[in-house]
Amino acid sequence: MEKNLKSTSKFLSLVLRHKPEEIGLQLDENGWASVDELIEKVNAKGNKIDINLLNEIVETNDKKRFAFNDDKTKIRASQGHSIEIDLDLHPSLPPDILYHGTATRFVESILKEGLTKQQRQHVHLSDKLATATAVGARHGKPTILIVGAKQMQEDGFLFYKSENNVWLTDNVEVKYISKK
Numbered sequence: 001m002e003k004n005l006k007s008t009s010k011f012l013s014l015v016l017r018h019k020p021e022e023i024g025l026q027l028d029e030n031g032w033a034s035v036d037e038l039i040e041k042v043n044a045k046g047n048k049i050d051i052n053l054l055n056e057i058v059e060t061n062d063k064k065r066f067a068f069n070d071d072k073t074k075i076r077a078s079q080g081h082s083i084e085i086d087l088d089l090h091p092s093l094p095p096d097i098l099y100h101g102t103a104t105r106f107v108e109s110i111l112k113e114g115l116t117k118q119q120r121q122h123v124h125l126s127d128k129l130a131t132a133t134a135v136g137a138r139h140g141k142p143t144i145l146i147v148g149a150k151q152m153q154e155d156g157f158l159f160y161k162s163e164n165n166v167w168l169t170d171n172v173e174v175k176y177i178s179k180k
Contacts, residue, residue: 009057011047012038013065016077031076031085035068038075064164079162082119089160089168094149098125098167099180101136104143107179115147115172122160122168125149129180144180152176 015038020027023041027033035054042049058066058075067078079087100115100123115123125147126132136142152172153159160168 005053005057005060008047008049008053009061009065011042012057013077013080015042016066016075017080018082020083027076027083027085029086030088031081032069032074033076035073035075067163078164079122079166079168080124081121084121087160087162089162091158092161092167094125094153094159094161094167095127096148096150098127098147098149099129099132100125100145100147100172100177101132101134101142102145103136103140105140107143107145110145111174111177111179114174114177115145117171122170123172125167125169125172127165127167146178146180147172148176148178 015022015025016027016031016033020033023045025033025038025041035051039049039051039054054075055072058068065078065080066075068075081087102110117123124135126135129144132144133142136144149159149167152169157169162168
């Protein structure tokens with residue numbers, strides 16, 4: 001069952017963060033999809049899902065990648081979209097420092113160019129060292145970068161905190177980055 005949860009969660013990430021057209025799904029401007037339509041279209045694509053499995057994925061996902069609306073009629077990805085949507089986030093005051101986990105092979109480039117959002121809508125940062133380490137390890141040997149978030153905020157950069165506690169910003173200039 002665990003394998004099915006993981007593969008279905010990955011498929012939902014693809015559909016709700018990057019390619020809703022993969023199953024002919026329409027997201028609204030805030031990234032929400034109808035739960036009934038999602039289940040119908042995922043099943044039509046050959047992946048078996050029902051409301052119970054969807055509930056389990058939302059509730060047990062360690063990164064809380066997905067969220068339901070209040071009455072559980074809609075679902076969306078909490079952050080990490082490569083498609084243009086408005087998560088209706090409001091600027092938040094970040095902690096003094098945030099962390100960014102990355103693979104060692106990317107560090108030289110980051111220390112020259114800063115952190116950029118690449119294909120996503122924001123740069124993702126964490127207030128927890130363990131989370132940043134886990135993120136960095138997904139792509140190889142991890143390196144943790146320290147971001148001077150307080151100074152960035154004082155210098156006019158905006159930060160947002162997603163529903164699943166990921167800190168988001170548009171970019172991080174090199175002068176705010178140091179290696180742990």
